[in-house]
Amino acid sequence: MGNIKKRLNFLARTIIQNITVNPHVVRLLWKAVSEINYQSLLSLPDRDLSKVITEKVRDSVILDSQESQKLDAYLASKLLLIRDLADAV
Template sequence: MNPSLLRQLWAIVEATQANSLLNLDDAHLVQSILGQCHVRQPLNSEEKTLLSDYLYSRLNLIRDLASDRLAVPV
């Protein structure tokens, strides 16, 4: 997976509302982020599979980051 795609993925995670990241089930969360990635940069089937696997392996981290964003007063 190329670094540019990873940066884009994490930028999307950071830009997504924390409540959305916490309230979606695993499958819908992964699909939502993949969909946003695809809008920014069309993905081929191999990239979708790699990103999907990567996202599933990072769901706890994504939700932890979202929880931290909710806990910090702005």
């Protein structure tokens, strides 16, 4: 049982490290979210919403493929939060 717990902790740390996004890029992402119409945030499917937000970020900064993948993973993990925030407005 202890061995399984160690493996799960290792996997959790690895996942967290792989999703670590540059703080500047995170700020750009949330700025992009704040600039999008709240109705669009609620009505667009996840894939389209991710695309719109990612394009806004990429308009402001050039991302290499690794940073782009991290941004996509981070954004995917925050879509529910983004929709909850838009719904609260």
